[in-house]
Amino acid sequence: xxxxxxxxxxxxxxxxxxxxxxxxxxxxxxxxxxxxxxxxxxxxxxxxxxxxxxxxxxxxxxxxxxxxxxxxxxxxxxxxxxxxxxxxxxxxxxxxxxxxxxxxxxxxxxxxxxxxxxxxxxxxxxxxxxxxxxxxxxxxxxxxxxxxxxxxxxxxxxxxxxxxxxxxxxxxxxxxxxxxxxxxxxxxxxxxxxxxxxxxxxxxxxxxxxxxxxxxxxxxxxxxxxxxxxxxxxxxxxxxxxxxxxxxxxxxxxxxxxxxxxxxxxxxxxxxxxxxxxxxxxxxxxxxxxxxxxxxxxxxxxxxxxxxxxx
Numbered sequence: 001x002x003x004x005x006x007x008x009x010x011x012x013x014x015x016x017x018x019x020x021x022x023x024x025x026x027x028x029x030x031x032x033x034x035x036x037x038x039x040x041x042x043x044x045x046x047x048x049x050x051x052x053x054x055x056x057x058x059x060x061x062x063x064x065x066x067x068x069x070x071x072x073x074x075x076x077x078x079x080x081x082x083x084x085x086x087x088x089x090x091x092x093x094x095x096x097x098x099x100x101x102x103x104x105x106x107x108x109x110x111x112x113x114x115x116x117x118x119x120x121x122x123x124x125x126x127x128x129x130x131x132x133x134x135x136x137x138x139x140x141x142x143x144x145x146x147x148x149x150x151x152x153x154x155x156x157x158x159x160x161x162x163x164x165x166x167x168x169x170x171x172x173x174x175x176x177x178x179x180x181x182x183x184x185x186x187x188x189x190x191x192x193x194x195x196x197x198x199x200x201x202x203x204x205x206x207x208x209x210x211x212x213x214x215x216x217x218x219x220x221x222x223x224x225x226x227x228x229x230x231x232x233x234x235x236x237x238x239x240x241x242x243x244x245x246x247x248x249x250x251x252x253x254x255x256x257x258x259x260x261x262x263x264x265x266x267x268x269x270x271x272x273x274x275x276x277x278x279x280x281x282x283x284x285x286x287x288x289x290x291x292x293x294x295x296x297x298x299x300x301x302x303x304x305x306x307x308x309x310x311x
Contacts, residue, residue: 012157019160026167027135034174040218041118044181062193070194102192114215124222140232169246177214184211220248
């Protein structure tokens with residue numbers, strides 16, 4: 001009769017064998033579809049003719065329908081507010097420029113930033129000549145699980161289970177990243193077309209900032225995996241780097257939201273500039289009205305200054 005400990009040992013050993021069989025193919029998917037520059041950046045910069053056809057149809061819709069309708073509504077809003085209250089329309093009228101500026105420059109700026117990130121990522125991708133497509137060349141999993149003792153099988157089960165969840169989470173995040181960037185490239189023109197008011201400007205800035213964050217994401221992940229390879233002699237620390245990899249997006253988003261990217265609407269500083277210039281003019285006018293130049297006082301001060309120098 002087979003004892004329960006022996007049965008559990010056989011089950012764990014079978015699961016470990018399954019892990020060793022499936023981790024390498026899953027890791028290959030991570031590298032090929034998530035980290036490979038052809039997909040991680042090349043797909044974003046050149047998504048294909050069908051995608052560009054969809055993008056052009058959306059921009060035609062934006063220029064042909066959304067922007068004209070929004071312009072009419074916003075202009076009526078400004079006119080009504082100007083008639084019924086002391087509403088300063090200068091800043092509101094300047095906000096009419098924002099959708100056109102965003103449509104003209106936002107997409108190009110994001111593409112150029114993606115190209116910069118692609119070049120930087122390529123440096124880390126080629127670093128050290130590592131064969132990224134094999135999990136066994138990146139890590140020392142095989143040596144850690146080579147011991148056949150029962151205690152080692154339990155540790156190997158926990159160890160490989162952690163790897164399995166870390167790698168599958170990383171695969172899901174990298175595939176999600178590519179899909180989200182392609183979607184944002186379509187959405188940003190729509191947000192640009194309605195960026196006349198504070199709230200819609202905030203949505204536009206959030207969309208653009210999210211695109212930049214997603215474009216930057218493979219770089220710290222690649223650096224983390226390089227560190228995992230460097231410290232592969234320490235299996236626990238190496239596992240720590242692999243667990244950290246799928247958590248990097250959360251760390252980046254939290255840091256950028258709370259420190260660097262305070263999501264504020266686009267503000268044209270014309271009011272501040274106009275207020276400063278107007279304030280200076282008002283001060284000059286009030287000074288000239290309230291105080292006339294007393295020439296006798298000027299001459300007396302000049303005479304006293306000359307006597308002081310001669311003495």
